[in-house]
Amino acid sequence: MDVHIEHLCKAYDGRPVLENVSFTAAAGRVTCIMAPSGRGKTTLLRILLGLERADSGTVILPEHCRWSAVFQEDRLLEHLDAMGNLRFVLGGALDGAAAGRLLAELGLGDTAGKPVREFSGGMKRRLALARALLAPFDLLALDEPFTGLDEDNRDRAWRCVLDRTAGRTVLLVSHELPPAGEVDLVRL
Amino acid sequence: MKKSTAQNSIRPWAVLFWLLVWQGASMLFAALWPNGHLLLASPISAAVRLGELARTAAFWRAVGGSIAHIFGGFLAGCTLAAALAALSARWRLVRELLAPLAAAVKAVPVVSFIILALVWLDSRSLPLFISALMVFPPVYLNVLAGIAAADGRLLEMARVFRVPLGRRLTGIYLPAVLPYFRSAVSLALGLCWKAGAAAEVIGLPAGTIGERLYTAKVYFQTPDLFAWTAVIVAVSVLFEKLFLALVDALAGKAGL
Numbered sequence: 001m002d003v004h005i006e007h008l009c010k011a012y013d014g015r016p017v018l019e020n021v022s023f024t025a026a027a028g029r030v031t032c033i034m035a036p037s038g039r040g041k042t043t044l045l046r047i048l049l050g051l052e053r054a055d056s057g058t059v060i061l062p063e064h065c066r067w068s069a070v071f072q073e074d075r076l077l078e079h080l081d082a083m084g085n086l087r088f089v090l091g092g093a094l095d096g097a098a099a100g101r102l103l104a105e106l107g108l109g110d111t112a113g114k115p116v117r118e119f120s121g122g123m124k125r126r127l128a129l130a131r132a133l134l135a136p137f138d139l140l141a142l143d144e145p146f147t148g149l150d151e152d153n154r155d156r157a158w159r160c161v162l163d164r165t166a167g168r169t170v171l172l173v174s175h176e177l178p179p180a181g182e183v184d185l186v187r188l
Numbered sequence: 189m190k191k192s193t194a195q196n197s198i199r200p201w202a203v204l205f206w207l208l209v210w211q212g213a214s215m216l217f218a219a220l221w222p223n224g225h226l227l228l229a230s231p232i233s234a235a236v237r238l239g240e241l242a243r244t245a246a247f248w249r250a251v252g253g254s255i256a257h258i259f260g261g262f263l264a265g266c267t268l269a270a271a272l273a274a275l276s277a278r279w280r281l282v283r284e285l286l287a288p289l290a291a292a293v294k295a296v297p298v299v300s301f302i303i304l305a306l307v308w309l310d311s312r313s314l315p316l317f318i319s320a321l322m323v324f325p326p327v328y329l330n331v332l333a334g335i336a337a338a339d340g341r342l343l344e345m346a347r348v349f350r351v352p353l354g355r356r357l358t359g360i361y362l363p364a365v366l367p368y369f370r371s372a373v374s375l376a377l378g379l380c381w382k383a384g385a386a387a388e389v390i391g392l393p394a395g396t397i398g399e400r401l402y403t404a405k406v407y408f409q410t411p412d413l414f415a416w417t418a419v420i421v422a423v424s425v426l427f428e429k430l431f432l433a434l435v436d437a438l439a440g441k442a443g444l
Contacts, residue, residue, distance in 0.1 A: 049348050075345040079443040088359045089349045135349050
């Protein structure tokens with residue numbers, strides 16, 4: 001099912017951030033929402049995730065849909081290692097082998113036992129992406145998921161996203177186009 | 189977690205200095221007055237008396253009795269304070285309801301509570317109640333502050349990923365609360381031993397350190413007075429170290 005956003009408006013302290021935003025994210029596709037900084041991309045995702053309310057407008061989502069997300073910040077548990085962070089979200093449903101494969105693909109294969117507070121910025125970003133891809137979801141929200149990644153890691157991360165989201169709905173918020181692949185483009 | 193500061197560390201030479209001052213003052217009292225040694229027992233006579241007491245079964249019964257009451261009160265107060273702090277963090281009404289209570293317990297002199305509680309309670313329950321009461325404000329207020337300090341962005345993340353409450357408690361709230369809880373416990377254990385011993389001295393429950401302190405005062409047994417005081421300090425410090433080691437071990441196990 002598609003995600004419909006109709007005439008969405010949001011302001012902070014009288015300053016409009018989203019003004020009459022309308023678009024449809026087609027089911028099973030990657031929709032890339034592009035805008036310069038400060039134009040409400042993150043606010044839009046927060047409204048979709050149910051973390052904020054719009055001042056007006058409508059969001060139509062599939063019934064009982066499960067979200068997964070890479071937030072604007074990494075939002076990791078700094079005292080735990082990579083697996084610990086994945087286990088925090090997935091609990092007993094964590095498939096250790098699948099998680100290990102994805103971490104290795106993202107270049108995090110040798111981080112067992114290392115707390116996240118000792119990770120570099122890029123490693124944290126990749127772990128946040130691994131968490132989002134391993135969690136069960138119907139809709140995936142990615143807020144600037146490649147921030148802090150060099151070109152190699154960005155390409156690798158993007159391939160992981162495409163491989164693991166085939167046929168599922170992805171909303172990617174970015175200030176630049178993803179490295180490759182077919183995406184629907186929405187400009188705010 | 190930061191455990192102590194260099195500014196507060198106690199140096200052996202400073203302890204020795206004050207023991208020598210005490211010994212000198214005691215000798216001066218003994219020289220100036222016929223029974224001056226009774227006014228201020230020397231550290232040596234207090235230590236000798238402590239050694240004698242420690243060889244009796246009554247000594248260990250008194251120590252055990254006081255530990256049971258005072259540490260029992262500490263555990264009860266801690267549990268109640270942590271549970272109420274969790275409820276206060278969840279519901280503003282509970283927080284507003286408990287705010288005057290916590291402020292009153294903090295402000296009212298402990299002796300007022302002891303005398304008032306003596307009207308309601310038997311002397312054996314008094315130290316337990318008073319210890320619990322003394323522990324309540326610091327633990328309640330610190331745990332509440334710790335819960336409030338939990339990272340809101342992590343809580344949002346847990347909400348989006350539908351993380352169950354149990355894992356949110358151990359993964360997000362526990363790391364936020366533990367440093368606050370640790371400093372509250374460090375303060376509360378000292379408080380509850382001081383207040384608990386005072387309650388025993390006033391309530392005089394049989395077979396406790398407080399009762400033995402009172403007896404020492406009545407019979408002018410100043411070496412006993414210092415010996416029992418040293419026992420209170422030692423037990424208080426020992427329990428603080430043990431309990432904080434337990435908290436640190438828990439924090440270490442959680443990777444904090």
